[in-house]
Structures are given as C-alpha cells and as structure tokens.
Amino acid sequence: MPPAPLPVSDTARRTTDSPISYFIQKAIETKGLISLAAGLVDESHFPTAEVTEAVTGMMADPAAARVALQYGSTQGLPELRERVLNRVCEADGVRPADHRLSASNVVLTTGSQQMLYLLGEVLFNPGDIVICEAPSYFVYHGVLTSNGVKVLTVPMDDGGMDLDALEGLLTKLDRTGELDRVRLIYTVDYFQNPTGLSLAADRRPRLVELARKFSKKHRILILEDAAYRELRYTGEDRPSVKKFDDTNEYVIYTTTFSKPCAPGLKTGYTLLPSELVSPVCHLKGNHDFGSNNLSQHILNRLMASGAYQRHVETLRGVYRNKRDAMVQAMRTEFADWPAVRWTEPDGGMYVWATFPDHIRTGPGSPLVERALAEGVLYVPGEFGHVPDEDGNLRSNETRLSFGVCEPVQILEGIRRLRRACRGLETPAGKKVA
Ligand SMILES: Cc1ncc(COP(=O)(O)O)c(C=O)c1O
Incomplete structure (x- = not known):
C-alpha cells in the first residue's frame, strides 16, 4: 500500500x-x-591570522572561553551591538542618541539573511505588498514568495531606485485602495546585488519622506539592506537612508560581516525602530534563542583590536x-x-x-x-x-x-x-x- x-x-x-x-x-x-x-x-x-589570534587569546583565558562557548542571548552580545551601532553612526556622522538609537535597538543575527526572513514573519501576512527595485536581490524574492507576499517593482537608473516611479506607484496604489497592503520598501542601496548600482545621495532623504507621506493608516517601512556598504573602492561613502530617519521610526538598517570579513562567521546586524525589537526577538527566540555566540565574541575582539577595520x-x-x-x-x-x-x-x-x-x-x-x-x-x-x-x-x-x-x-x-x-x-x- x-x-x-x-x-x-x-x-x-x-x-x-x-x-x-x-x-x-x-x-x-x-x-x-x-x-x-x-x-x-x-x-x-580571509582574516585567518586575525581570527587565529582572537580565538587563541580567548581560549587561553578560562573566563573568556567559558563565556564565549556558552549560549549567548537572543538579541546578541551587548558589547558587539554597541560597537556596530557606533560604527554605523560614525560613518553617518551622527550621535546614536540624537537618532533615538542605542545598543538596545540592535539585533545580531545568523547573517543578515536571517533578519530578512525574521522581518517577514514579523511584518507580513499573505497578500501584503512589498516594493522592490527591479532587479533586486533574488534570495530576498524567495523570502517574499514564501511569505505569500506580492512583489511590486520600481525601475532603477544610474542613481538607483527611481523615486519618481516609486511615488507614482504609491499614488496609484492609494487610488486603487491597495496602499493598506503595502508593508515595506526594500532597497539594496550600496553597490546593489545584482547591478552594482547605488542610491544617489539626494534620493536618500526623499525616500524617507515618501515613506512618511504615504504612511496614512499604517506605517510603511523601508528596509535598507546595506550588505556591501563597507566595500567601497572609489568615491566617498554616502549617508545611509537611516540617517534621515532621525526619529527611528521608518527605516530598518541591516548589514553583515559576511562580505567585509568572513561569511563563515555568519553574523549580521540590524538597527531597528524600537517597536520592532521585541517582536523580532520573540520570533528569533523561536528560531534559535541566539545566533552563534562564539562568532560574536570573535568579531567583538576583531573590532576591539582594530583588526577588523x-x-x-x-x-x-x-x-x-x-x-x-x-x-x-x-x-x-x-x-x-x-x-x-x-x-x-x-x-x-x-x-x-x-x-x-x-x-x-x-x-x-x-x-x-x-x-x-x-x-x-x-x-x-x-x-x-x-x-x-x-x-x-x-x-x-x-x-x-x-x-x-x-x-x-x-x-x-x-x-x-x-x-x-x-x-x-x-x-x-x-x-x-
Ligand atoms: C544584498 C544582500 N543582502 C543580504 C545578504 C545575506 O548575507 P549574509 O546572510 O551572509 O549576511 C546577501 C548575501 O549575498 C546579499 O547579497
């Protein structure tokens, strides 16, 4: 049978x-x-010598070894959260407190990919709409499809996402009554995977303004995926979109150690609006009650010694x-x-x-x-x-x-x-x- x-x-x-x-x-x-x-x-x-030194130092110190080999916390190692927050804020030339940010807004995950997935569980119901650049990071499309989300797209030009087209799309969705389903605008705004294009500096504040303007009955969030920000070879760094969200309400900034350091450490970090921290951590608790603690301790040492930089x-x-x-x-x-x-x-x-x-x-x-x-x-x-x-x-x-x-x-x-x-x-x- x-x-x-x-x-x-x-x-x-x-x-x-x-x-x-x-x-x-x-x-x-x-x-x-x-x-x-x-x-x-x-x-x-790969930073083989640097990682060797960090691990050797840690294992030679019984107290440090015990902590690093124990479970960590769901949200992630506090010292590392503080360091990554400061690094992002320094790059943007802002003080965390002026943007209503502290280490309590930072969550460390198993790569930034885990955060992309967690946010889907936190924010979406089947039939919701997410707006992406065309083209966009195809692995994220997979996450959206899993969630039963409808993907709408906005074209790109040399300055990244075309914000006139985005405004046109949001206006149309408002007219047709579908704006209520729009949850998120997703942008890979530094050297995008797959095009290599970056969002122009003058579009960054406007993107936040558009999210604010169309957040009529509910908040439309921006997911800024800055995975490649640290890998700039020519020209000056651009301020993040997050920088223009001075009330920490509209922009989720996520990035990773995979590209600028080592994907084997599989550690990403995200700056979240305060209201999202608990829902994200509760779901992350269901996933794993904490990402790889040893990796976080290694990265913390690499950052503290300047080896990472x-x-x-x-x-x-x-x-x-x-x-x-x-x-x-x-x-x-x-x-x-x-x-x-x-x-x-x-x-x-x-x-x-x-x-x-x-x-x-x-x-x-x-x-x-x-x-x-x-x-x-x-x-x-x-x-x-x-x-x-x-x-x-x-x-x-x-x-x-x-x-x-x-x-x-x-x-x-x-x-x-x-x-x-x-x-x-x-x-x-x-x-x-
Ligand atoms: C745009 C983008 N976001 C997120 C990720 C996820 O990287 P990780 O989970 O290793 O941090 C990648 C990986 O290639 C990527 O290209």
Missing part, C-alpha cells in the same frame, strides 16, 4: 529551491570553468583590483559591440551587463549554453526580476561577479563570454553588418 499523503504547510508549498542551484551544480560539474556567477567572497584574503581596508584594495580588471575587460572585449552596456560600480562585487533585447541570457538560452561550452558561468539577470503584470520577464541581462576569481581569470572569463556571444550580435534572420 502506498504511504498516506504527507501534506506540508502553505509556507513550505510556496517555497521552492533557489534558481541558482542549477548554476552551482554546473560550476561543480564543469572542469576548468571560470565562474563569474558565485557571489562568494575571496577565500585567499584594518582588514576591511586591505580587502578594499584587493577588490578594487578585481573590479578594475572586470571593467577594463568589458571595455576591451565589448568595444566592438556598442549595443551592450554594463555598470562600472564604485564598490561591491557585481557588474551588470545589459544585452540587446533579442539576446536571451536565461537558463536554456543559446548564450548560457555557449558560455558553458566556452568555460564561463554568469548569473542570468532574470533571476533578479519578477514577472510583470502580463507575465513577461526581462531576460537580456547578466550578473558578473568579480569577487572570487583572480584578475587574470576575470580577464579570461570576460574574453570567453565575448566569444560565446559571437554570431548572436544581430537578431536571427538579419545579416551581420
């Missing part, structure tokens, strides 16, 4: 495997492949070279094909290339197959998009990551990508000029 059916929850049914799994599998299977797909960080520059400086130099290699390779290899455009980011890990409309870049497309045959892998841009109202999905873009490969491999990878494009430059049926 076949076993009785095994029903799973609505949440589990809405949750599917990440579209990137196929590409990770390909990377593993294909020998000699240059992967410009992985969003991983550069392994050869020095490491970030070193990393900036390493990634700057890689960014330069990729941008230069794009300029050289695609010089003869002006219809292709790409971003030249000031930081982060990604270059976003846009091909003419007839070039499909998604799974099963000629380009992806040819790229694999040439020995290079990218992330199809369509993963960062959601279908529009007519079910159409943009699929003429690629995310190219310069995080993992060495500059010589990056150059070779872009050369291979260009070779993969040969013969596809003009739409089928048209002669090459």
Whole structure:
C-alpha cells in the first residue's frame, strides 16, 4: 500500500529551491570553468591570522572561553551591538542618541539573511505588498514568495531606485485602495546585488519622506539592506537612508560581516525602530534563542583590536583590483559591440551587463549554453526580476561577479563570454553588418 499523503504547510508549498542551484551544480560539474556567477567572497584574503589570534587569546583565558562557548542571548552580545551601532553612526556622522538609537535597538543575527526572513514573519501576512527595485536581490524574492507576499517593482537608473516611479506607484496604489497592503520598501542601496548600482545621495532623504507621506493608516517601512556598504573602492561613502530617519521610526538598517570579513562567521546586524525589537526577538527566540555566540565574541575582539577595520581596508584594495580588471575587460572585449552596456560600480562585487533585447541570457538560452561550452558561468539577470503584470520577464541581462576569481581569470572569463556571444550580435534572420 502506498504511504498516506504527507501534506506540508502553505509556507513550505510556496517555497521552492533557489534558481541558482542549477548554476552551482554546473560550476561543480564543469572542469576548468571560470565562474563569474558565485557571489562568494575571496577565500585567499580571509582574516585567518586575525581570527587565529582572537580565538587563541580567548581560549587561553578560562573566563573568556567559558563565556564565549556558552549560549549567548537572543538579541546578541551587548558589547558587539554597541560597537556596530557606533560604527554605523560614525560613518553617518551622527550621535546614536540624537537618532533615538542605542545598543538596545540592535539585533545580531545568523547573517543578515536571517533578519530578512525574521522581518517577514514579523511584518507580513499573505497578500501584503512589498516594493522592490527591479532587479533586486533574488534570495530576498524567495523570502517574499514564501511569505505569500506580492512583489511590486520600481525601475532603477544610474542613481538607483527611481523615486519618481516609486511615488507614482504609491499614488496609484492609494487610488486603487491597495496602499493598506503595502508593508515595506526594500532597497539594496550600496553597490546593489545584482547591478552594482547605488542610491544617489539626494534620493536618500526623499525616500524617507515618501515613506512618511504615504504612511496614512499604517506605517510603511523601508528596509535598507546595506550588505556591501563597507566595500567601497572609489568615491566617498554616502549617508545611509537611516540617517534621515532621525526619529527611528521608518527605516530598518541591516548589514553583515559576511562580505567585509568572513561569511563563515555568519553574523549580521540590524538597527531597528524600537517597536520592532521585541517582536523580532520573540520570533528569533523561536528560531534559535541566539545566533552563534562564539562568532560574536570573535568579531567583538576583531573590532576591539582594530583588526577588523584594518582588514576591511586591505580587502578594499584587493577588490578594487578585481573590479578594475572586470571593467577594463568589458571595455576591451565589448568595444566592438556598442549595443551592450554594463555598470562600472564604485564598490561591491557585481557588474551588470545589459544585452540587446533579442539576446536571451536565461537558463536554456543559446548564450548560457555557449558560455558553458566556452568555460564561463554568469548569473542570468532574470533571476533578479519578477514577472510583470502580463507575465513577461526581462531576460537580456547578466550578473558578473568579480569577487572570487583572480584578475587574470576575470580577464579570461570576460574574453570567453565575448566569444560565446559571437554570431548572436544581430537578431536571427538579419545579416551581420
Ligand atoms: C544584498 C544582500 N543582502 C543580504 C545578504 C545575506 O548575507 P549574509 O546572510 O551572509 O549576511 C546577501 C548575501 O549575498 C546579499 O547579497
């Protein structure tokens, strides 16, 4: 007799495997492949010596070892919460108290990804609306889909999210009576994953003004995902969107140690409006009653000794070279094909290339197959998009990551990508000029 059916929850049914799994599998299977797909960080520059020193120091001190190997608290190590708060406020040139912020507004999580998920549990009911940039961080789309949330999108330009379009969308939703369902505006505002674009300085205060203006019956929050803020290679840091939320009511600022330090420590931190701290911690209590305590103690030591700050400086130099290699390779290899455009980011890990409309870049497309045959892998841009109202999905873009490969491999990878494009430059049926 076949076993009785095994029903799973609505949440589990809405949750599917990440579209990137196929590409990770390909990377593993294909020998000699240059992967410009992985969003991983550069392994050869992990802070190994610094972490060794921190752990050795801790384990040599019985009292410190006992504390670090014990359970921590749900909200996270107080000293580390204080330090990360000060670091964000220093970058913004503000005093925490002037923005109604203290260490009690900070929550440490298992990567910032856990906070992205927790906020969904705290804030959303199925049918709620979240507004994202188009394209956006595709893993977050997965969280939203799990929650049964409807994703609406706003286009981007060189200055990040187009705020005129955002205002237009909010006005339309107000007119149609749907504003009540809008819970959150999500922005990856520094060197966005996947485009590398950043929100322009003059748009930052306006974004907060828009959230305030349209918070008529309930508060519309902004989720500022600043995962890549510390990885700037050229230009001046921009103030966070959070800086313009001086009453600490509208903006959730979340970021991570994964990119500027080590993802194996899997620690993220978030500055929350006061009313959200308890609901988030209560749910986090259900998840794990505290993220990895040892990681938090290691990071606390790295920050206290200045090793973390020095490491970030070193990393900036390493990634700057890689960014330069990729941008230069794009300029050289695609010089003869002006219809292709790409971003030249000031930081982060990604270059976003846009091909003419007839070039499909998604799974099963000629380009992806040819790229694999040439020995290079990218992330199809369509993963960062959601279908529009007519079910159409943009699929003429690629995310190219310069995080993992060495500059010589990056150059070779872009050369291979260009070779993969040969013969596809003009739409089928048209002669090459
Ligand atoms: C934009 C963005 N946000 C959040 C995360 C989550 O990172 P973690 O959970 O390692 O902190 C990532 C990871 O790639 C990311 O790209």
